[in-house]
Amino acid sequence: MNVSLKVETKPSFCRFCHANCAMLVDVVDGKVAAVRGDPDDPVYQGYTCQKGRQLAEAHNHPTRLLMHQRRTAAGFEPANSEEALSAIAARLRRILDDHGPHSIAVYCGTYAFQNSAGLGAALGFANGVGSRNFYTSVTLDQPAKVYTTMRMGQWGGGVHGFSDAEACIFIGNNPLVSHYAPPGGVPPFSPSRRLRDQLAKGLKLVVIDPRVTDVAKLATLHLQVKPGEDAAVLAAIANVMLQEGLYDKAFCQQFVGDLSAFADAVAPFTPDVAAARAGLSADDIVQAARIFGSVKRGAVSTGTGPEMAGQGNLVAWLVNAINIIGGRVNREGETSPVPRVFTPGAAPRKAEVSPPVRPWGEGFPASRFRGLTQLGFEMPCNVLADEILTPGEGQVKALINFGGNPLVAFPNPEKMARALDSLDLLVSIDIRMSQTARRSHWVLAPSMCLEREDITNLSEWWFEEPYARYAQALVPAPGETLDEYVMLWELCRRMGISMPTAGGNVPMDKVPTKAEFLDLMSATCRVPPSQVKADTPDGRHIFYPEHALTVLPGEPGSETRFDLVPDTLARDLAATLEKGGAGDRDGDYPFRLTSRRSAHVFNSSGHQYAALSKKGTTNFAWMNPADMEALGLADEMAIEIVGKRGALTGLARADPAVRCGVVSMSHAFGDVGQGADDVARIGVITSRLVDETVDYDPITGQSLQSAIPVRIAAA
Numbered sequence: 001m002n003v004s005l006k007v008e009t010k011p012s013f014c015r016f017c018h019a020n021c022a023m024l025v026d027v028v029d030g031k032v033a034a035v036r037g038d039p040d041d042p043v044y045q046g047y048t049c050q051k052g053r054q055l056a057e058a059h060n061h062p063t064r065l066l067m068h069q070r071r072t073a074a075g076f077e078p079a080n081s082e083e084a085l086s087a088i089a090a091r092l093r094r095i096l097d098d099h100g101p102h103s104i105a106v107y108c109g110t111y112a113f114q115n116s117a118g119l120g121a122a123l124g125f126a127n128g129v130g131s132r133n134f135y136t137s138v139t140l141d142q143p144a145k146v147y148t149t150m151r152m153g154q155w156g157g158g159v160h161g162f163s164d165a166e167a168c169i170f171i172g173n174n175p176l177v178s179h180y181a182p183p184g185g186v187p188p189f190s191p192s193r194r195l196r197d198q199l200a201k202g203l204k205l206v207v208i209d210p211r212v213t214d215v216a217k218l219a220t221l222h223l224q225v226k227p228g229e230d231a232a233v234l235a236a237i238a239n240v241m242l243q244e245g246l247y248d249k250a251f252c253q254q255f256v257g258d259l260s261a262f263a264d265a266v267a268p269f270t271p272d273v274a275a276a277r278a279g280l281s282a283d284d285i286v287q288a289a290r291i292f293g294s295v296k297r298g299a300v301s302t303g304t305g306p307e308m309a310g311q312g313n314l315v316a317w318l319v320n321a322i323n324i325i326g327g328r329v330n331r332e333g334e335t336s337p338v339p340r341v342f343t344p345g346a347a348p349r350k351a352e353v354s355p356p357v358r359p360w361g362e363g364f365p366a367s368r369f370r371g372l373t374q375l376g377f378e379m380p381c382n383v384l385a386d387e388i389l390t391p392g393e394g395q396v397k398a399l400i401n402f403g404g405n406p407l408v409a410f411p412n413p414e415k416m417a418r419a420l421d422s423l424d425l426l427v428s429i430d431i432r433m434s435q436t437a438r439r440s441h442w443v444l445a446p447s448m449c450l451e452r453e454d455i456t457n458l459s460e461w462w463f464e465e466p467y468a469r470y471a472q473a474l475v476p477a478p479g480e481t482l483d484e485y486v487m488l489w490e491l492c493r494r495m496g497i498s499m500p501t502a503g504g505n506v507p508m509d510k511v512p513t514k515a516e517f518l519d520l521m522s523a524t525c526r527v528p529p530s531q532v533k534a535d536t537p538d539g540r541h542i543f544y545p546e547h548a549l550t551v552l553p554g555e556p557g558s559e560t561r562f563d564l565v566p567d568t569l570a571r572d573l574a575a576t577l578e579k580g581g582a583g584d585r586d587g588d589y590p591f592r593l594t595s596r597r598s599a600h601v602f603n604s605s606g607h608q609y610a611a612l613s614k615k616g617t618t619n620f621a622w623m624n625p626a627d628m629e630a631l632g633l634a635d636e637m638a639i640e641i642v643g644k645r646g647a648l649t650g651l652a653r654a655d656p657a658v659r660c661g662v663v664s665m666s667h668a669f670g671d672v673g674q675g676a677d678d679v680a681r682i683g684v685i686t687s688r689l690v691d692e693t694v695d696y697d698p699i700t701g702q703s704l705q706s707a708i709p710v711r712i713a714a715a
């Protein structure tokens with residue numbers, strides 16, 4: 001009998017990554033059958049990427065966990081929610097009673113950020129426990145831009161947006177592939193079209209990157225810098241802007257406290273000095289400064305690469321400083337480009353500088369290692385393995401790994417494996433048996449995005465208008481799968497602890513609805529999630545024009561100025577001159593290994609899907625053909641990559657877009673304990689080259705994970 005099933009098409013948005021692209025979803029018989037971009041959404045205009053287009057396969061994939069998993073001596077066995085949550089809560093309660101609150105740690109990885117309630121629920125759980133050991137992937141790759149620039153002060157009106165930029169500088173990010181940019185960079189939806197449209201309108205784009213990336217190919221000027229020399233180039237650009245008067249003198253006079261100190265700090269970085277270090281032409285550096293400094297609108301922005309390359313604080317400082325001296329901020333009467341409907345703290349935007357703050361150090365909960373403390377509300381990932389492995393007061397005995405894969409994402413994977421294996425309790429929340437999940441005592445199976453409600457809070461720092469969505473659950477969550485906020489609420493309830501949020505403790509008498517939970521964690525936002533839900537019964541977008549923000553005048557008499565040279569940054573910059581260039585070839589380690597994004601995977605996610613795995617299952621070691629010829633290497637030949645802290649085997653691939661002297665690899669592939677024969681099948685963990693106890697930033701703990709000195713030979 002031929003039964004034709006009814007196809008229902010419903011609007012939603014993708015949560016494979018944080019871009020939240022608007023989608024139309026075909027539902028057949030209670031299952032996701034197909035997805036495509038929603039052409040009627042005015043912000044996304046039908047855009048999707050290859051990863052998001054796999055959502056139907058992802059929801060129905062045979063390797064997806066539909067039951068929770070308990071590790072036994074005979075292997076993993078399925079468990080229902082009652083069994084799993086009761087057993088985990090009882091174990092956590094005993095650990096809490098026996099070892100105190102800091103013995104329980106939470107790590108929020110990539111997929112904790114794809115559930116709109118994820119971070120709020122995880123933080124509520126950790127605060128309910130009272131643990132200082134709360135970690136997120138932010139401190140793996142970009143803590144400086146999030147935290148350390150706060151010591152300069154912040155402009156109430158925000159940095160210029162992208163849509164009316166006349167000139168931009170992108171450093172070490174490839175937003176066409178990563179779908180990520182900080183404010184001022186290309187919004188991640190339809191980034192290629194947006195960039196091309198803006199270039200057609202006259203945008204001048206400077207790209208600083210050791211590789212001719214997709215975005216570099218579109219640049220007005222590409223500086224193919226040696227890895228690890230971004231700070232020198234930025235200092236020289238700032239120097240030229242100041243020397244040639246290509247900065248906003250009136251703005252600096254009113255709002256910058258110490259311009260001459262900044263000028264002194266960057267003065268030694270003449271274009272010739274920076275060019276020699278960075279392997280560039282001095283004329284190109286001057287031209288970059290003139291391109292950027294000769295217009296009024298547009299910002300400098302950076303990605304994760306330069307932060308991972310050993311000079312994160314210097315780069316974040318110089319990026320911020322160039323935007324400040326260029327006056328690239330929204331002034332009184334202008335529209336602030338990021339209104340943020342759901343983000344808590346809906347204060348008016350004012351044309352003034354807020355006082356510098358240092359959300360780390362004295363007064364913040366301290367790690368037992370390396371003098372590091374929390375940054376804001378999170379402990380640097382740098383210390384997690386040592387906090388687990390080292391006995392004593394506060395030793396971590398239990399870890400909730402929420403949507404992460406620390407085994408392949410953290411520095412020093414063999415040490416992380418020892419740490420994970422030594423835990424009394426390791427719980428992973430994951431849709432599949434990842435490398436970390438396989439070492440866990442329990443794996444909790446979460447519902448997936450089209451099975452749950454969510455808001456666009458994670459993408460709204462790219463919306464230049466007050467745009468919002470509240471997605472409905474389109475299909476039932478299968479098996480025993482649960483929304484992650486419910487898992488964490490259930491653990492709190494069963495442990496007898498509270499679950500604090502921005503809006504107060506979550507009631508524990510009955511499980512809150514998603515809207516109730518989102519309202520609590522979004523307290524003081526512009527429009528409560530439940531209101532957006534009520535305003536959009538069709539699940540489509542809504543604009544709230546009444547929440548468009550005009551920058552208000554600063555407070556009369558406000559005399560706060562930007563601290564343009566805070567703390568030791570001038571000294572740190574000077575110290576880079578005394579050291580040899582980071583990009584210098586030396587006899588023992590003549591190459592620099594840099595990290596890169598791959599369009600078909602999202603960190604360690606996506607390998608299992610058919611269309612994505614066809615693009616490759618290994619992380620090739622991309623090298624310039626001239627380097628390969630000099631070393632006698634051929635495509636797909638196994639090579640040994642040896643650094644000062646470790647070694648790995650990779651597969652060489654030629655790419656003329658890679659600068660000579662560079663080997664370019666994606667991170668978060670491979671597994672601990674793999675053999676050389678496994679490299680073609682699963683790739684290799686590049687952070688085997690990293691020792692987080694030696695090469696790390698003293699404030700953020702950021703480990704050196706790019707621009708790593710290595711030597712290369714045929715394996």
Ligand code: SF4
Pocket residue numbers: 014015016017018019020021047048049050051052053179188
């Ligand atoms: S960019 Fe991100 S949100 Fe958009 S379709 Fe791709 S994976 Fe989904």
